[in-house]
Amino acid sequence: VIDPSSLTKFRKLRLQDQNLLDLLIEKTIAIAMDLDLIETGTIIVDATHTQSRYNLKKPQEILQDQSRKLRKTIYSVNESMKEQFPKKNTKDDLEAELKYCKELIATIEQVPGLSANPKIGESLRLLEETVADDIEQVRCSSDADARTGHKTVDTSFFGYKTHLAMSVERLVTAAIVTTGEKSDGKLLQSLIEKSCAAGIPVNTVIGDTAYSEKTNLQYAEDNHICLISKLNPNITDGHRKKEDEFDFNKDAGMYVCKAGQMAIRKARQGKKGVGTNQKDTYYFDIERCKRCPLREGCYKEGAKSKTYSVSIKSTEHAIQRD
Incomplete structure (x- = not known):
């Protein structure tokens, strides 16, 4: 084996x-x-x-880890410092943890020669930098990749x-x-x-x-x-809900709204030969829209135009759909 x-x-x-x-x-x-x-x-x-074997840590968890390592390093040099340190934060709250870390840093700096120790000094600087960072910069993980x-x-x-x-x-x-x-x-x-x-x-x-x-x-x-x-349903069916769709009159080549009004003209929008798809935009008579009994949810009061757009599928999308 x-x-x-x-x-x-x-x-x-x-x-x-x-x-x-x-x-x-x-x-x-x-x-x-x-x-x-x-x-x-x-x-x-x-x-x-x-899943990464390391979870994405909360900012307060990062601070807790660093303050814990700092205390542990200090105890290896001077265990009596336990009595001088501030009371640990027990709340799952970033502001409370930041307050505790600041108090811990201030206590350490008041003890002559403590921060001169290389190991303690390094851990202390790391905690100071983390406290100074904004919340987004504090968000990190043990798995950096x-x-x-x-x-x-x-x-x-x-x-x-x-x-x-x-x-x-x-x-x-x-x-x-x-x-x-x-x-x-x-x-x-x-x-x-x-x-x-x-x-x-x-x-x-x-x-x-x-x-x-x-x-x-x-x-x-x-x-x-x-x-x-x-194909993605947004390409085959579009973003529009079924109840919002207009009917297409194939004889006239125009769309007809729910109230029976036919578009008065259409125009093609979008640049030819560019990666984005073009679309046909159909324009309706705005004066009739203003008086339409079905205008609520269809025509926005004060709008200067009422249009209905249909994306033109690329050749590749049309073939793939079929």
């Missing part, structure tokens, strides 16, 4: 080398290909969250993301580790390229809506890859 210390050393020291991780995956895929275990050029992509990422609008995590590609036979073909705030879709091209380098003839990619951004659609088309990824 492999000694646990060997595995620990390998994980901590060797796996920090990104190239080594790629090399291990490539070797795994090469063996699988030789044994005919991979039959298709289809890969599945996704990202998984990894981790970042806050968001699973949904309401939930977040502190740590990293592991972006993975695997074959339909469930063999990992590529892996990229990033900080927690990185977007899943931005890593698609790298995952495909690493999978190809590992020996997978990628022709189909399956992923969720995060991978259907425009640059990925263009990349897939340029490289003759079928990207099976739904």
Whole structure:
């Protein structure tokens, strides 16, 4: 049986080398290909969250840690100082902790020669600097590389993301580790390229809506890859609620509002050839809107115009939607 210390050393020291991780995956895929275990050029992509083993600390927790270390260092030199120190703060409150730290610093500075000790002086300066910082600067973690990422609008995590590609036979073909705030879709091209380098003839990619951004659609088309990824509902359905939608009269080529009024003209907005999509804006007769019985929630009092805009989907988005 492999000694646990060997595995620990390998994980901590060797796996920090990104190239080594790629090399291990490539070797795994090469063996699988030789044994005919991979039959298709289809890969599945996704990202998984990894919590940092250190939690993001509150400012008062940072101060508590530093003041504790300072007291401990002083006790190793002069244990009798316990009786002279102010009473510790027991509240989970930043202002109360700041007040305690200031009192602690003042007490230490009143004792001749105490801060001259190198260890005590260093801890004392660190606490003084932290107290002087603003609240945002105090917010930190023992894990300086981790970042806050968001699973949904309401939930977040502190740590990293592991972006993975695997074959339909469930063999990992590529892996990229990033900080927690990185977007899943931005890593698609790298995952495909690493999978190809590992020996997978990628022709189909399956992923969720995060991978259907425009640059990925263009990349897939340029490289003759079928990207099976739904478009974001905001692109296919738009931001507008169903009850706020107007009807389109295909014969007249104009939109008709809930009260039956047809737009009097339309104009295309947005620059041609620029990354952002253009939109058609339909204009309604403002005088009729002012008198309309259904104007509440539709026409804003005092507005000089009433318009209804529809985004024009890019060719890539239209193809992907179909």
